[in-house]
Amino acid sequence: MGCTKVSPACDGCYAEALMDKRYGKVQWGNAPRVRTGAHTWHDPFRWQRQADKDGDRPFVFCASLADIFDNQVPADWRADAFEVMRKTPRLVYLLLTKRPQNIVKLTDAAGGLPVNAALGTTVEDQKRADTNLPALAVAKTELHPLFTFGSFEPLLGLVIVPPAFMPDWVITGGETDQGGHKARPSHPAWFRSLRDQARAAGAAYHHKQNGEWLPFDFDDLSSEELESVEIQGKIGGFADQPMMRIGKKRSGRMLDGITHDAFPEVPA
């Protein structure tokens, strides 16, 4: 548990809202990281036994209260985590990081990448696409993960991915409120663009959620509604369609009436 904010996607860090601000278990920023208890470290063995019974390969999002490639995490904790992964080979571990430039070095120091690990990075805007995706591509070449993935969430602008750097799996999503942090809008046109780029590149596409906002037409709103909702216009070049805060439940997770739920294929 614990981390330091490194990019705009971190502004609404869920783990900080939960473990620092709400429960006070760890201090965010340049402070010691906290190791979770034995029970948590034992969970994967239970999931492995269940997966053995079911004959499937569940995906496990690793270190959801931290960044697995944060260089302030003690190196032996990462080595221990990789050892757990090796001992639970049915589980497919998703290692998501906002520090993809650290992947190769820290993985080598932890004894190499487990064969059941996938590598991913967060890409919330074009700047992060230009830095994080090439770093992920280097890690793919060096470490041969099960697959690579890009988490385009919270999507904060239009992102164009050079085909050479397209990950195997594209996940998009809008931001949701976290504690005192109010979600920023993500325009559906940004999701559509990534959906189409993923399709053209043969990547699997998963759309997680639209977030708290959706576009609207002024003509569709009553005057009471207009007074009661929060509106933002001129979002990232899509000025014709202002965005309205309607809440994550109402905005749902469909894109143009379709649920996108694709997962990458993994060996049985």
Ligand code: SF4
């Ligand atoms: S890298 Fe992840 S865990 Fe760390 S501050 Fe950013 S959002 Fe939070």
